[in-house]
Amino acid sequence: MATMTMIQALNSAMDVMMERDPNVLVMGEDVGYFGGVFRVTEGLQKKYGLTRCFDTPIAEGGIVATAIGMGAYGIRPVVEIQFADYIFPAYDQLVSEAARIRYRSGGEFWCPITVRSPYGGGIFGGQTHSQSPEAIFAHVSGLKTVIPSNPYDAKGLLIASIEDDDPVIFLEPKRLYNGPFNGHHEEAVVPWSQHPMSEVPEDHYVVPLGKAKIVREGGDVTVLAYGTMVHVALAAVAESGIDGEVIDLRTIVPVDIEAIVASVKKTGRCVIVHEATRTAGFGAELSALVQENCFYHLEAPIERVTGYDTPYPHAFEWEYFVGPARVIAALERVMED
Amino acid sequence: MGHMIRNEPSLSLHIPQPKCRPGDRVDFSTLDLPAAGEARRPDVDTHPDEMHDMAYGLIRVLDDEGRAVGPWDPKLDGQTLRKGLRNMLLTRIFDDRMYRAQRQGKTSFYMKCTGEEAISCAQSLVLHHDDMCFPTYRQQGMLISRGYPIVDMMNQIYNNARDPLKGHQLPILYSARDYGFFTISGNLGTQFPQAVGWAMASAYKGDSRIASAYIGDGSTATMDFHHALTFAAVYRAPVLLNIVNNQWAISSFQGIAGGEATTFAARAIGYGLPALRVDGNDFLAVHAATEWAAERARSNRGATVIEFYTYRVAGHSTSDDPSKYRPADEAEKWPLGDPIERLKQHLIVRGEWSQEDHQALEAELDAEVRAAAKEAESIGTLGKSMPSPKAIFEHVFKEPDWRHIRQRQEAGI
Ligand SMILES: Cc1ncc(C[n+]2csc(CCOP(=O)(O)OP(=O)(O)O)c2C)c(N)n1
Numbered sequence: 001m002a003t004m005t006m007i008q009a010l011n012s013a014m015d016v017m018m019e020r021d022p023n024v025l026v027m028g029e030d031v032g033y034f035g036g037v038f039r040v041t042e043g044l045q046k047k048y049g050l051t052r053c054f055d056t057p058i059a060e061g062g063i064v065a066t067a068i069g070m071g072a073y074g075i076r077p078v079v080e081i082q083f084a085d086y087i088f089p090a091y092d093q094l095v096s097e098a099a100r101i102r103y104r105s106g107g108e109f110w111c112p113i114t115v116r117s118p119y120g121g122g123i124f125g126g127q128t129h130s131q132s133p134e135a136i137f138a139h140v141s142g143l144k145t146v147i148p149s150n151p152y153d154a155k156g157l158l159i160a161s162i163e164d165d166d167p168v169i170f171l172e173p174k175r176l177y178n179g180p181f182n183g184h185h186e187e188a189v190v191p192w193s194q195h196p197m198s199e200v201p202e203d204h205y206v207v208p209l210g211k212a213k214i215v216r217e218g219g220d221v222t223v224l225a226y227g228t229m230v231h232v233a234l235a236a237v238a239e240s241g242i243d244g245e246v247i248d249l250r251t252i253v254p255v256d257i258e259a260i261v262a263s264v265k266k267t268g269r270c271v272i273v274h275e276a277t278r279t280a281g282f283g284a285e286l287s288a289l290v291q292e293n294c295f296y297h298l299e300a301p302i303e304r305v306t307g308y309d310t311p312y313p314h315a316f317e318w319e320y321f322v323g324p325a326r327v328i329a330a331l332e333r334v335m336e337d
Numbered sequence: 338m339g340h341m342i343r344n345e346p347s348l349s350l351h352i353p354q355p356k357c358r359p360g361d362r363v364d365f366s367t368l369d370l371p372a373a374g375e376a377r378r379p380d381v382d383t384h385p386d387e388m389h390d391m392a393y394g395l396i397r398v399l400d401d402e403g404r405a406v407g408p409w410d411p412k413l414d415g416q417t418l419r420k421g422l423r424n425m426l427l428t429r430i431f432d433d434r435m436y437r438a439q440r441q442g443k444t445s446f447y448m449k450c451t452g453e454e455a456i457s458c459a460q461s462l463v464l465h466h467d468d469m470c471f472p473t474y475r476q477q478g479m480l481i482s483r484g485y486p487i488v489d490m491m492n493q494i495y496n497n498a499r500d501p502l503k504g505h506q507l508p509i510l511y512s513a514r515d516y517g518f519f520t521i522s523g524n525l526g527t528q529f530p531q532a533v534g535w536a537m538a539s540a541y542k543g544d545s546r547i548a549s550a551y552i553g554d555g556s557t558a559t560m561d562f563h564h565a566l567t568f569a570a571v572y573r574a575p576v577l578l579n580i581v582n583n584q585w586a587i588s589s590f591q592g593i594a595g596g597e598a599t600t601f602a603a604r605a606i607g608y609g610l611p612a613l614r615v616d617g618n619d620f621l622a623v624h625a626a627t628e629w630a631a632e633r634a635r636s637n638r639g640a641t642v643i644e645f646y647t648y649r650v651a652g653h654s655t656s657d658d659p660s661k662y663r664p665a666d667e668a669e670k671w672p673l674g675d676p677i678e679r680l681k682q683h684l685i686v687r688g689e690w691s692q693e694d695h696q697a698l699e700a701e702l703d704a705e706v707r708a709a710a711k712e713a714e715s716i717g718t719l720g721k722s723m724p725s726p727k728a729i730f731e732h733v734f735k736e737p738d739w740r741h742i743r744q745r746q747e748a749g750i
């Protein structure tokens with residue numbers, strides 16, 4: 001075991017996989033010599049050579065398209081899109097191609113690619129370094145979407161994603177790269193080393209895709225979250241005095257329906273938290289699933305706490321970012337009923 | 338899959354590599370730099386097929402002694418040149434001040450254009466006030482040259498109560514419609530084909546306005562770059578397609594964008610567009626090439642691709658540390674010098690400027706920037722003063738819909 005930040009854990013996942021499998025390679029803007037703008041690929045080029053970890057032209061569509069071609073040959077490319085806000089030029093290749101190649105070829109071709117990308121707010125990144133676009137991938141059949149919330153899961157989930165034979169969108173909450181963050185921006189920054197999930201095995205292990213984790217057991221209300229919002233939800237539950245059961249979804253496609261249903265049937269209440277804008281956000285899907293599967297167990301309307309339906313405004317980072325106060329208010333509302 | 342065994346060499350994957358990394362001796366000796374005055378000046382109505390050579394040469398006017406030589410000398414008077422010098426110097430002093438402000442925690446982010454000032458400052462002397470520029474984040478010189486108040490640039494950088502963009506945008510991603518300066522996007526490349534569309538609209542309306550678009554060497558890899566060249570060629574749009582090749586895209590040298598194989602200007606050839614390749618640190622060359630392309634656009638001959646060959650002296654942004662990926666003294670050794678020093682030397686050689694004049698100008702501009710900073714900071718720096726939070730919900734659409742109204746109420750704003 002070692003103590004790792006999320007950056008180190010992700011780096012370790014790629015390192016382990018490159019060591020084990022010569023078909024794993026890493027490419028993306030600035031990932032080679034420099035090691036990526038967030039240093040997630042640091043040292044990989046030096047260790048594995050130029051052709052196993054290299055810089056790409058600034059063409060996200062080109063990065064994903066060539067990864068698809070490599071995948072068809074039998075390579076397992078792990079590509080980095082520098083910020084999720086810049087993934088849209090690759091959207092056609094992901095939606096029309098990566099997601100459908102297995103289906104349209106009757107299983108003749110497939111696409112074992114992993115698309116890593118930092119996402120989310122809390123870093124004063126403005127409109128183009130803060131977005132949470134998970135729902136527009138979740139909406140596409142044929143793409144898996146994974147979002148870790150801590151170093152241990154990040155490594156295990158990334159290894160599982162690389163080993164998966166289908167395309168995986170792997171969104172990394174960049175506010176969590178160097179430490180957990182519960183939304184209390186006015187408090188001192190906490191390093192990962194003070195968090196139990198920073199204990200990470202140095203070698204190979206897997207956190208399976210599609211399995212959620214109960215990060216706090218409780219009887220009053222189920223709180224569904226992923227990424228940075230797991231930490232915000234935990235803080236909100238602790239501060240509210242309400243006995244919330246916090247579930248870290250870890251994978252939103254495929255989502256762990258069993259874990260969600262079991263918890264909501266137990267608590268009878270549900271609050272969903274995400275950073276992304278509200279309209280047609282992944283919370284809408286979760287809300288529908290809970291309603292379809294747990295209607296007769298619900299004692300209060302399902303609440304969603306989400307980003308506002310606007311672009312991410314730079315000056316108003318903390319007015320916009322979903323913090324514990326908004327989650328506590330939602331917890332209190334569902335407990336009133 | 339059964340592989341046939343053939344007697345052929347095994348293939349290998351080529352990964353471009355820059356010549357020097359940190360710790361290496363900087364070596365620009367292999368750069369092919371034609372002498373000042375060498376490039377020919379084709380007539381403005383030359384068919385693109387008859388000027389392919391221009392995509393591989395380099396238009397340079399200022400020689401090593403600071404004299405203007407050759408057919409591209411724009412023959413500008415001293416007053417115009419002093420204006421250009423002033424704008425370049427103001428841009429640099431502004432950059433230095435705002436860079437320091439970021440370091441002091443007064444804002445979250447800043448980007449300098451050090452070494453690239455001639456491009457935007459010379460171009461803005463050629464373009465008309467009602468022509469539209471579609472800039473990247475490194476054309477602050479254009480805004481400054483066009484007389485936009487620097488205090489408002491600072492208000493934007495500080496996102497304070499007087500921020501013209503109401504706190505919506507990352508520092509330096511300005512927008513100034515009245516100054517012919519299109520809203521800057523954080524998403525690379527997008528502005529390039531938009532400029533073509535703007536130019537097509539001007540042509541459609543029978544107006545005389547032209548557009549000028551900018552893109553970095555790295556961003557020529559975006560699909561938008563290719564959309565721009567295709568549409569500009571097809572519709573003969575009155576637009577200048579400027580590539581600012583400053584050798585670097587964050588940590589990636591220009592070879593990663595395809596600069597190893599050919600020049601960026603040469604991209605134009607496949608589209609049937611004329612191309613010019615220009616020393617971007619030579620104020621006179623930039624001015625002359627821009628005049629050529631603008632005249633061509635205004636006379637219905639369509640778009641020109643211009644590669645400005647320059648060097649990104651500063652880090653990519655305040656989030657970057659270039660010493661991690663290139664030799665620390667690479668900028669100093671750039672063989673095409675510094676645009677401000679070169680224009681200054683030229684004016685001195687002409688007898689229209691002196692070291693004392695220069696120092697006085699520096700002091701004057703320093704005071705101007707200082708006063709503007711004082712004014713902006715008296716309103717407030719990032720987080721100390723803010724536009725009204727109501728702005729969060731404004732300008733999503735022309736009118737807010739029920740969600741924005743409801744969400745604003747829920748937020749208690
Ligand atoms: C579509 C997109 N991809 C990636 C980025 C991240 N990024 C910002 S600037 C930059 C480098 C741009 O280099 P270049 O085009 O040469 O312009 P320069 O910074 O040198 O002026 C990158 C990769 C982005 N902003 N947009």
Ligand SMILES: [Mg+2]
Nearest residue numbers: 553554585586
């Ligand atoms: Mg560049």
